[in-house]
Amino acid sequence: MQSPRNYIEENKQGFINELIDLLKIPSVSADPHYKKEVLLTAEEVQKRLQEAGCDTVEICETPGYPIVYGEKIIDKNLPTVLVYGHYDVQPPDPIDLWNSPPFEPVIQKTELHPEGAIFARGACDDKGQMYMHVKAMEFMTKNNVLPCNVKFMIEGEEEVGSESLEWFLSRNQEKLSNDVILISDTGMISKDAPSITTGLRGLSYIEVEVTGPNRDLHSGLYGGAVANPINILTQMIAQLTDENNHITIPGFYDQVEDLSQEERSRMAEAPFNLENYKKSIGISNIHGEATYTTNERNSIRPTLDVNGIWGGYTGEGAKTVIPSKAYAKISMRLVPNQDWKEITQLFKKHFESLAPDSVKVEVKPHHGGQAYVTPIDGIEYQAADKAFQETFGKSAIPQRSGGSIPIVSMFEKNLGSKTILMGFGLDTDAIHSPNEHFGIWNYLKGIETIPYFYKHFTDLFQKNK
Ligand code: BES
Ligand code: MN
Ligand code: MN
Numbered sequence: 001m002q003s004p005r006n007y008i009e010e011n012k013q014g015f016i017n018e019l020i021d022l023l024k025i026p027s028v029s030a031d032p033h034y035k036k037e038v039l040l041t042a043e044e045v046q047k048r049l050q051e052a053g054c055d056t057v058e059i060c061e062t063p064g065y066p067i068v069y070g071e072k073i074i075d076k077n078l079p080t081v082l083v084y085g086h087y088d089v090q091p092p093d094p095i096d097l098w099n100s101p102p103f104e105p106v107i108q109k110t111e112l113h114p115e116g117a118i119f120a121r122g123a124c125d126d127k128g129q130m131y132m133h134v135k136a137m138e139f140m141t142k143n144n145v146l147p148c149n150v151k152f153m154i155e156g157e158e159e160v161g162s163e164s165l166e167w168f169l170s171r172n173q174e175k176l177s178n179d180v181i182l183i184s185d186t187g188m189i190s191k192d193a194p195s196i197t198t199g200l201r202g203l204s205y206i207e208v209e210v211t212g213p214n215r216d217l218h219s220g221l222y223g224g225a226v227a228n229p230i231n232i233l234t235q236m237i238a239q240l241t242d243e244n245n246h247i248t249i250p251g252f253y254d255q256v257e258d259l260s261q262e263e264r265s266r267m268a269e270a271p272f273n274l275e276n277y278k279k280s281i282g283i284s285n286i287h288g289e290a291t292y293t294t295n296e297r298n299s300i301r302p303t304l305d306v307n308g309i310w311g312g313y314t315g316e317g318a319k320t321v322i323p324s325k326a327y328a329k330i331s332m333r334l335v336p337n338q339d340w341k342e343i344t345q346l347f348k349k350h351f352e353s354l355a356p357d358s359v360k361v362e363v364k365p366h367h368g369g370q371a372y373v374t375p376i377d378g379i380e381y382q383a384a385d386k387a388f389q390e391t392f393g394k395s396a397i398p399q400r401s402g403g404s405i406p407i408v409s410m411f412e413k414n415l416g417s418k419t420i421l422m423g424f425g426l427d428t429d430a431i432h433s434p435n436e437h438f439g440i441w442n443y444l445k446g447i448e449t450i451p452y453f454y455k456h457f458t459d460l461f462q463k464n465k
Pocket of ligand 2: 086125126158185
């Protein structure tokens with residue numbers, strides 16, 4: 001295959017400008033105020049896929065936001081790569097902490113990105129990484145080097161739990177049939193340590209509501225004699241973990257598999273600098289489950305975290321009040337074999353049992369998803385590794401990630417497909433945070449590497465037939 005490098009060199013300014021245009025549309029799926037913009041983004045993606053050489057591109061309606069589907073089938077005997085990505089983004093808040101407005105992309109140089117990085121919500125997660133695939137497709141079609149069939153499925157509800165996706169998968173099994181699913185929605189270890197994500201954690205997301213008196217009360221007249229829902233809620237949350245940072249929910253660890261010592265030592269070989277880690281997020285010390293390393297805690301171990309907590313008076317100045325209600329949003333990251341629906345039930349039962357009879361507790365499950373581990377002996381892994389070797393001059397390091405992409409296990413269940421996760425973002429790209437960015441070097445490297453995956457996957461597929 002002709003190297004994509006020249007094509008990228010000649011067209012990179014356009015590639016950057018096109019991504020910037022896409023980032024200007026605030027496709028925040030969580031907030032109904034942005035509905036028009038989310039729909040507009042889908043149309044924009046449709047246009048870009050057409051221009052990149054897809055033969056048909058359609059906007060497929062779902063009960064929620066639409067899925068953009070495109071394909072180019074060149075020969076039924078060749079393998080089919082299905083690219084998945086998402087065009088929706090996380091809400092931008094807290095807005096005040098952005099150095100430039102989240103939907104007015106700017107290019108800025110940073111220590112890790114001396115070539116410049118694009119700062120905008122969605123720059124890395126996932127518009128930037130999704131768009132690498134569109135541009136890689138363009139390179140392959142314009143230069144007649146597309147070696148196999150391609151399908152694109154770009155959704156608009158990933159950041160809110162992909163609720164319409166199972167609906168879509170079950171109705172379009174034939175249309176979506178493929179030989180491998182390719183996703184860039186994860187990261188790599190560093191710019192000189194390419195990695196392949198071999199695991200994702202599952203998720204259970206829950207909201208809890210604690211109700212005390214039927215109205216907010218004067219904290220002098222009633223204080224001491226009536227249960228304060230915020231005090232109670234925080235006491236209940238505190239009981240969810242013990243002094244070793246183990247989760248106390250009965251049965252929570254029953255299905256959790258311990259990794260062998262050999263696997264753990266292999267994991268420990270991945271480059272990691274604890275001092276840089278602490279420095280990059282401004283903490284004086286790390287924290288976590290006893291007897292596990294930082295990289296184990298954030299990938300192969302399950303967790304429980306409060307994502308938000310509110311209630312009572314939070315305005316200017318002071319107001320003396322015992323609130324009627326207190327709330328929290330709680331998430332648990334899960335590992336293979338933990339069933340998210342079962343864990344949600346275990347949480348509910350346990351949390352309700354922690355409540356004293358002076359309050360009422362309601363546990364409301366949100367979305368969730370299963371964890372996933374990818375085999376490293378399949379041809380999709382080999383093809384991705386060869387692709388990294390072509391453009392980085394070295395083999396990729398397999399790495400289990402702590403993040404979740406629930407649809408990956410859904411793909412396996414509904415389509416019987418294996419997924420390969422080739423991420424080009426860095427942990428420091430601040431996804432979901434203020435000042436999210438994506439290095440231009442990473443963006444272009446992604447576009448350069450992806451065509452090699454197609455080539456090697458097709459070669460290996462033919463050989464194995
Ligand atoms: N792209 C992320 C997941 C991710 C990021 C995985 C980096 C591995 C490395 C995805 O968009 C995401 O944010 N997923 C959510 C879960 C979803 C159900 C809302 C997450 O992990 O919190
Ligand atoms: Mn994502
Ligand atoms: Mn995300």
